[in-house]
Amino acid sequence: MKVSGFTFIRNAIDYDYPIVEAIKSILPLCDEVIVAVGNSDDGTLDLIKSIASDDRIRIIETVWNDSLREGGRVLAEETDKALTEVSDNSDWCIYIQGDEVLHEAGHGALKFAMRENLNRTDIEGLLLPYRHFYGSYDYVGTSSKWYRNEIRVIRPRCGIFSFRDAQGFRKPPNQKLRVARVNAFMHHYGWVKEPGAMQRKQENFHKLWHDDRWVTENVLAADAYDYGRDVNQLERFEGTHPQMMQARVNRQNWTFDTDISIDRRTPKDRFKSFCYHRLGIELGYKNYLAAR
Helix, strand or coil, rough: EEEEEEEECCCCCCCCHCCCCHHHHHHHHHHHHHEEEEEECCCHHHHHHHCCCCCCCEEEEECCCCCCCCCCCCCHHHHHHHHCCCCCCCCCECCCCCEEEEEEEHHHHHHHHHHCCCCCCCCEEEEEEEEEECCCEEECCCCCCCCCEEEECCCCCCCEEEEEEECCCEECCCCEEEEECCCEEEEEEEECCHHHHHHHHHHHHHCCCHHHHHHHCCCCCCCCCHHHCCCCEEEECCCCCCHHHHHHCCCCCCCCCCCCCCCCCCHHHHHHHHHHHCCCCCCCCCEEEEEC
């Protein structure tokens, strides 16, 4: 069984992406990892080259279409560029984004699931559960704002493509994939950055969805991002971070604290939570079909 990893990145240093940790978190499962490095202004290419001494890592240099400012479509375009470069004889492809890190506790389950479903042609992908961190490495989001699961392993050469803003995958013409669930947690750190880097990311990334006027009117100009102004329902995280992330966690140099006893859920959030935890029914965003 041959497994390829793939990802994309641009300006990882300026926006404080844990891309090195992301790549290294899937490397033990992969025979190769394709990294599409977009035209950057901050030394991102050199950063990725610094870990490319591992001959499983293969870099392709890309140029982002900065005129593509609708629904984050350029992110999907960059994902597809990396996907097309995986080896022709790969059986599975593991996808990871620059702000995600796979917890090593799930490596065994993920490897087992790939072998178990290798010859099941009805299974087109594998679904991983998520932990979304917010403000600091001590809090995880629990409201319906955060998606609970997403596809992160797919079959190559099946016409599968990155969907919308690269959150998940679809197959032609625009069908959801049928997936098997795997108990291998993906940690999402997109909302845990040094506040200055988080502010720069907000100002830049909204340009992938909106025009300049919208960004000017809706993105608050500041030197540092105020995590307190957009706080949602959170819980204290009592588990462990991936080993690859521990040094970064230890380096956190800002303080974020909030009163998690306040119930900030909307009525809709409460209803969805009741259905999920009491009835086992998952409502809301589901970009996949469960295996029969």
